Amino acid sequence: xxxxxxxxxxxxxxxxxxxxxxxxxxxxxxxxxxxxxxxxxxxxxxxxxxxxxxxxxxxxxxxxxxxxxxxxxxxxxxxxxxxxxxxxxxxxxxxxxxxxxxxxxxxxxxxxxxxxxxxxxxxxxxxxxxxxxxxxxxxxxxxxxxxxxxxxxxxxxxxxxxx
Amino acid sequence: xxxxxxxxxxxxxxxxxxxxxxxxxxxxxxxxxxxxxxxxxxxxxxxxxxxxxxxxxxxxxxxxxxxxxxxxxxxxxxxxxxxxxxxxxxxxxxxxxxxxxxxxxxxxxxxxxxxxxxxxxxxxxxxxxxxxxxxxxxxxxxxxxxxxxxxxxxxxxxxxxxx
DNA sequence: ACAGGCATATGATTTCAATCATATGCAAGC
DNA sequence: GCTTGCATATGATTGAAATCATATGCCTGT
Numbered sequence: 001x002x003x004x005x006x007x008x009x010x011x012x013x014x015x016x017x018x019x020x021x022x023x024x025x026x027x028x029x030x031x032x033x034x035x036x037x038x039x040x041x042x043x044x045x046x047x048x049x050x051x052x053x054x055x056x057x058x059x060x061x062x063x064x065x066x067x068x069x070x071x072x073x074x075x076x077x078x079x080x081x082x083x084x085x086x087x088x089x090x091x092x093x094x095x096x097x098x099x100x101x102x103x104x105x106x107x108x109x110x111x112x113x114x115x116x117x118x119x120x121x122x123x124x125x126x127x128x129x130x131x132x133x134x135x136x137x138x139x140x141x142x143x144x145x146x147x148x149x150x151x152x153x154x155x156x157x158x159x160x161x162x163x
Numbered sequence: 164x165x166x167x168x169x170x171x172x173x174x175x176x177x178x179x180x181x182x183x184x185x186x187x188x189x190x191x192x193x194x195x196x197x198x199x200x201x202x203x204x205x206x207x208x209x210x211x212x213x214x215x216x217x218x219x220x221x222x223x224x225x226x227x228x229x230x231x232x233x234x235x236x237x238x239x240x241x242x243x244x245x246x247x248x249x250x251x252x253x254x255x256x257x258x259x260x261x262x263x264x265x266x267x268x269x270x271x272x273x274x275x276x277x278x279x280x281x282x283x284x285x286x287x288x289x290x291x292x293x294x295x296x297x298x299x300x301x302x303x304x305x306x307x308x309x310x311x312x313x314x315x316x317x318x319x320x321x322x323x324x325x326x
Numbered sequence: 327a328c329a330g331g332c333a334t335a336t337g338a339t340t341t342c343a344a345t346c347a348t349a350t351g352c353a354a355g356c
Numbered sequence: 357g358c359t360t361g362c363a364t365a366t367g368a369t370t371g372a373a374a375t376c377a378t379a380t381g382c383c384t385g386t
Contacts, residue, residue, distance in 0.1 A: 021258040073236030080243035087250035
């Protein structure tokens with residue numbers, strides 16, 4: 001189990017076909033790989049998006065503290081509950097069939113935080129499909145493109161959130 | 164927050180385009196909707212696949228017990244950690260682009276537990292695509308179809324044929 | 327300044343799942 | 357037994373994202 005002091009880390013997997021699957025993006029203060037607390041082995045790849053500092057937490061120690069300090073355990077429950085919500089949101093995004101709708105939903109979620117290439121991987125789309133969707137959304141006036149590689153919602157839009 | 168005494172319940176959402184998204188399938192002994200512990204509101208639809216019994220747990224009570232009983236809190240952490248893994252597996256499945264590969268991965272995971280229609284929704288594919296993939300996999304000898312609507316992984320060949 | 331690598335970006339073509347259409351089978355209700 | 361509704365299942369067609377191809381821009385290193 002890990003704690004991200006600062007920076008941003010993307011947890012990824014690859015499908016058999018070699019496709020990169022973004023699982024979870026951890027930002028400062030997040031914990032990662034909690035299921036490892038209860039498993040002999042747990043595999044996951046992490047890619048730092050920025051300069052990051054990660055603390056590796058001793059599994060036995062975490063389990064001990066959890067057993068003795070209810071407020072620690074409760075905060076861990078809350079972290080995991082929030083992660084569950086994050087995963088649910090990712091599932092919802094991936095379920096959107098139309099690239100255009102998926103892109104605008106991802107933009108509205110604030111997921112375009114770096115390169116469009118990573119944004120595309122985050123959305124499970126090819127980068128070409130994402131650029132095409134972004135171009136169309138710009139032409140339609142639904143988003144704006146202040147500069148190369150920068151795209152923003154064109155007005156404060158409240159997309160219905162899941163929870 | 165809920166506890167499923169017996170039966171099977173599928174938590175679902177619908178996309179704006181009206182597509183049904185399976186989120187999580189709870190079976191006997193599972194808890195559901197844990198993020199609700201820390202939210203004012205939490206929306207989710209549940210569909211019972213079988214005759215089920217669900218206990219609704221009082222939020223305040225759960226938080227109190229969590230704060231006083233470390234073993235309860237730890238078991239809740241473990242439940243959520245397992246849910247995180249379940250969601251991760253769903254993301255991996257949805258990231259598989261080819262219907263055929265997605266179907267066989269879903270079969271291998273043991274996800275075909277009822278109707279093929281529900282299996283298709285679980286995989287995020289149209290039922291037609293699923294049946295086509297199943298047909299092809301049967302023709303290719305990778306799976307077997309003992310009866311209408313029943314599909315299973317082929318027995319692994321443990322001894323090379325000597326013919 | 328130049329070269330190389332990668333992101334940004336777009337167009338053409340291909341692929342394949344969705345959609346549309348249809349037929350059959352099964353179970354429940356009357 | 358008959359009707360209805362839905363699951364099972366398949367074929368034809370359509371649509372859109374993936375893939376292939378390419379050009380430009382930016383940044384880093386020499």
